[in-house]
Structure formats: C-alpha cells, structure tokens
Amino acid sequence: MSYSGTVRCSVCYKSGHNRTSCPELKAAWEKDPNSYYGREWQRILDRKAKPKVCGYCQESGHTRAQCEVKKKHQSIYLQDLTLWRRALVKWVNEVGLGRGCLVRSYDVAYHSDEGYGWIYPNNENYAPPLSMTTQEELESGLTHYCGIMNTNQWDESSVLVCGDRVGMPEGVTDYRKRVAITLPCIPGIVPRWGQPYWGSDKRDRLDRAQGTNWEIVSPGIPLKTDNFLKGANLRKVAKEHFSAKSDNWASSWRQFTDFQRDQLQKYVNGEIELSEMVDPEVPLNDS
Numbered sequence: 001m002s003y004s005g006t007v008r009c010s011v012c013y014k015s016g017h018n019r020t021s022c023p024e025l026k027a028a029w030e031k032d033p034n035s036y037y038g039r040e041w042q043r044i045l046d047r048k049a050k051p052k053v054c055g056y057c058q059e060s061g062h063t064r065a066q067c068e069v070k071k072k073h074q075s076i077y078l079q080d081l082t083l084w085r086r087a088l089v090k091w092v093n094e095v096g097l098g099r100g101c102l103v104r105s106y107d108v109a110y111h112s113d114e115g116y117g118w119i120y121p122n123n124e125n126y127a128p129p130l131s132m133t134t135q136e137e138l139e140s141g142l143t144h145y146c147g148i149m150n151t152n153q154w155d156e157s158s159v160l161v162c163g164d165r166v167g168m169p170e171g172v173t174d175y176r177k178r179v180a181i182t183l184p185c186i187p188g189i190v191p192r193w194g195q196p197y198w199g200s201d202k203r204d205r206l207d208r209a210q211g212t213n214w215e216i217v218s219p220g221i222p223l224k225t226d227n228f229l230k231g232a233n234l235r236k237v238a239k240e241h242f243s244a245k246s247d248n249w250a251s252s253w254r255q256f257t258d259f260q261r262d263q264l265q266k267y268v269n270g271e272i273e274l275s276e277m278v279d280p281e282v283p284l285n286d287s
Contacts, residue, residue, distance in 0.1 A: 012025075026041055078238040080255055084143070084256075087188075087267055101133050103215070105211060107212065107213040108182075139159050139160060150203070164177040165177050183209075188264065191205070201282075203282075
C-alpha cells in the first residue's frame with residue numbers, strides 16, 4: 001500500500017489492485033502458462049482454490065478475521081481483563097504500592113554493591129534488598145491471565161513495577177540498581193494453587209514465580225492508573241491478543257469462572273473486603 005493509502009501492484013506497479021488480481025499477470029498466464037509470470041498466476045489460482053482454514057479455531061470455511069468463535073472469545077477476554085485490572089488497581093492502592101514507596105524483597109536476585117555479578121536468595125551473603133519504586137504506572141502488559149491458574153502468565157514472575165536499590169554506590173548504572181517488584185499471590189486475584197502436571201494434588205505457583213515475597217516498608221504516592229484502565233488501551237490489548245501475529249489459538253483461550261467474576265465484581269464494588277476473598281477450587285481434571 002502506498003503512502004496515499006491506495007493499493008499498488010508489486011508486478012505492474014499500477015494503482016488500484018495488488019498482484020493477486022493483476023490483469024497483466026493474468027494476461028501472461030493466458031498467453032503462456034509456463035512463462036515466469038504465467039507460473040506465478042497459476043500459484044495464485046492454486047492458493048485461491050484451497051479451502052480457507054481459520055488460524056484461530058482451525059475450522060475450514062472462514063478466516064481468523066471472520067471467525068465467530070474468536071469474536072465471542074475476544075468479547076469475554078475484554079470483560080475479564082477490565083474486571084481483573086480494576087481489582088488489581090484497588091489492591092495496589094490498598095497496600096500502598098506507589099511511586100517512591102520503600103519495598104523490602106526477600107526472594108529476588110539483585111546486583112552486588114559494585115554492580116557486577118548477582119546475589120541470589122540462596123547465597124550465604126544474601127541480604128534482602130530495600131528498593132524505592134520509581135515508576136509512575138503499572139506495567140502495561142499485565143492481563144487477567146495472571147489470575148487464571150496454569151496459564152503461562154500465571155506461572156511467570158510478572159513485574160508490577162520496578163525500583164532502585166537503596167544504598168548503591170555512586171556511579172553504578174541504573175539498570176544494575178534495578179529491583180523488580182513482581183506480582184504476588186493475592187487471594188481471589190492471583191491464585192496460589194493450580195492443577196498439577198503429574199504426581200500431586202495441587203501445583204504451587206510459588207515454586208516457579210520468583211520475587212513475589214516482599215513487603216512495603218513505607219507507602220508511596222498512588223500510581224497513575226488512567227492508562228492502565230482506559231477503555232481504548234484495554235481494547236488494544238484484547239485485539240493484539242487475538243491477532244494473527246500473537247499466534248494464540250482457540251484451544252489456549254481461558255476465561256474466569258462465574259465464581260471468580262462474581263467475587264472480583266463484589267470486591268471492586270466494595271461489597272467484600274480482600275480478607276474475604278478466596279481462590280477458586282482447583283479442578284481434579286482439565287475440565
């Protein structure tokens with residue numbers, strides 16, 4: 001597509017069509033199907049003759065853009081994302097996680113005082129680092145999949161905000177001061193237990209997610225959350241999740257249970273307190 005927004009053919013370089021409908025390419029095929037351009041047109045015809053297979057639901061007869069299953073899933077995804085982010089923001093404000101707050105972390109790796117090499121929680125000389133948060137907003141990539149057991153995001157150490165380690169010598173580069181404040185297990189918002197892969201009744205998120213054990217020593221200024229909760233940004237996150245380049249399929253789509261939605265909504269509305277929130281039950285199978 002040209003700068004003006006008009007389609008331009010990559011074969012004849014004329015405007016108004018692309019190579020898949022190029023009259024000159026078609027004419028070359030009609031004149032000599034074995035010529036270079038004739039074979040190219042034949043390849044286009046062969047591709048058009050193949051049945052359409054949806055890149056999302058894997059069913060034939062339509063594309064991802066036309067997929068009704070994808071449209072339904074995307075609508076539910078947006079609703080769950082919006083609700084979960086509102087609950088997360090409320091929790092963040094309640095615990096005092098904001099810009100300039102002091103956080104003591106107990107299970108996060110950090111650079112040594114000289115800025116070279118890492119200090120890990122299992123090291124003998126490990127001292128829980130104290131950091132001051134520097135961000136004004138929550139990480140924009142956080143989604144409600146962090147709150148659904150056994151998703152990749154639930155398994156990961158998803159970063160809420162970052163802080164600078166207090167007491168680092170002058171001259172140490174900024175990234176060597178950095179300490180990640182990751183998403184902890186929060187009853188009803190980020191469940192601790194999930195389904196096991198094998199051999200046990202439950203799977204503990206804390207066995208994989210690191211940097212989740214921290215406490216706020218001194219609260220900070222409330223974070224800016226307008227962009228995090230803005231409708232246009234939420235719709236963009238949902239759209240990107242279901243785009244072809246994301247490579248997400250219907251088989252990997254997940255949603256909240258009715259119990260989770262009801263509980264989160266009551267928490268957001270102020271009908272229940274965080275202390276009343278509970279994690280969903282871990283199912284015995286993949287249902």
